Amino acid sequence: MIKIGVSAGFLYPDVNRTSHGKKTLTYFERDMSRYLARKGVMPILIPDLEGDNLLEFLGEMDGFVFQGGADIAPETYGEQPILDGKWKGDPERDAYELRIMDYAVKNDKPILAICRGFQLMNVYFGGTLYQDLLTQKSDSLKHRDAEVYDRVNHEVVFTKGELFERMFADEKNPHVNSVHHQGVKDLGKDLKVLAVCPNDNMVEAFTYTKAPEGKVMGVQWHPEFFHTIKEKLIDADKVYLHFLSFLNK
Numbered sequence: 001m002i003k004i005g006v007s008a009g010f011l012y013p014d015v016n017r018t019s020h021g022k023k024t025l026t027y028f029e030r031d032m033s034r035y036l037a038r039k040g041v042m043p044i045l046i047p048d049l050e051g052d053n054l055l056e057f058l059g060e061m062d063g064f065v066f067q068g069g070a071d072i073a074p075e076t077y078g079e080q081p082i083l084d085g086k087w088k089g090d091p092e093r094d095a096y097e098l099r100i101m102d103y104a105v106k107n108d109k110p111i112l113a114i115c116r117g118f119q120l121m122n123v124y125f126g127g128t129l130y131q132d133l134l135t136q137k138s139d140s141l142k143h144r145d146a147e148v149y150d151r152v153n154h155e156v157v158f159t160k161g162e163l164f165e166r167m168f169a170d171e172k173n174p175h176v177n178s179v180h181h182q183g184v185k186d187l188g189k190d191l192k193v194l195a196v197c198p199n200d201n202m203v204e205a206f207t208y209t210k211a212p213e214g215k216v217m218g219v220q221w222h223p224e225f226f227h228t229i230k231e232k233l234i235d236a237d238k239v240y241l242h243f244l245s246f247l248n249k
Contacts, residue, residue: 002041002247005061006032007097007117008048009069010090024048032067032114035224035236041244048096058103062247063110066097066117068222071182074131077123087131087182098124104216105208110246111216112239115180118205118218125188125208133183133202140183140200152178153232156195156204156221163214164194164205167238174234176204176221183220195219215246 008026015021028045036043043065049057073089074081076098081087097117101124104111113121119129133140153175158165168174176195184203187193194217195205208216219239226236 002062002244003060004036004041004043004247005046005058005064005100006036006043007064007066007100008045008093009067010048010093010096028067029224031224031227032065035240036065038244041247046100054099055103058100061109063112063243064100064104065243066101066111066113066120066218068115068117068179069093070116071131072116072119072123072129074129077128079128079131082131082135094120094123108211110243111208111218112243113218114224115220115222118220119180119182119184121208121216121218122184122188122191122206125191127184127188127191128186129182130185132181133200134181136185137183137200137202140202153229154178154197154199156234157198158195159193162192162194163207163217163242167242168234171234175232176219176234177225177229178220179222179225180220212246214242217243 006028009028011025011027013022013024026045026048033043046057070093071087071089073091073094075091076094097120101120130136156174156176158168187203190209191206192209193203193206196202197204204221205219206217207214223236223239226233
């Protein structure tokens with residue numbers, strides 16, 4: 001059985017929550033668990049363990065998926081919030097996930113980073129983020145709508161000759177969903193762009209150039225949500241199956 005470690009989302013104590021209101025919860029969203037679980041593939045939530053206990057747990061994983069969720073804290077990439085009290089992010093989750101990513105990269109493990117995970121990977125490799133696209137980038141599309149949510153979508157253009165152009169060669173009008181308000185500002189070191197949004201030139205996918213092509217990669221979109229409007233979007237499985245190909249060897 002292939003074991004995929006999935007970084008956890010955090011829900012912090014909230015006395016208004018009817019269950020475990022005074023406790024911190026770690027989770028992954030149901031669409032994600034269903035997307036990752038395949039015959040012979042077991043997604044496993046990575047607990048927020050301390051010290052060597054986390055490293056011992058990570059040593060049992062064959063590959064890693066970093067999921068979406070809260071913003072990256074500006075301090076994590078050397079900035080301060082551009083507006084007081086807004087877009088503060090989740091520094092505790094940042095620190096937890098960066099430990100996992102550092103382990104995965106240094107131990108040559110396959111990585112698929114999704115949305116927040118994509119942004120975290122950019123930061124891990126020394127890049128920075130727009131804290132809010134509509135505030136900081138005047139030509140930006142509205143990439144997130146709380147009401148429409150995972151039905152927001154836009155066109156993508158794949159980098160000529162690179163992995164995704166070959167992977168999606170049969171797609172005549174490639175579109176992806178869009179559930180984010182932050183994005184890549186400065187690209188991290190040793191990352192190669194695989195896709196952009198042609199409307200505002202936002203980076204939508206990249207791969208780490210010091211690993212085999214696509215072994216360590218990230219996408220800004222949410223393939224686990226593609227089932228919502230799958231008739232409009234590129235094949236959700238192709239990226240995941242490429243990731244799994246490194247685990248089946």
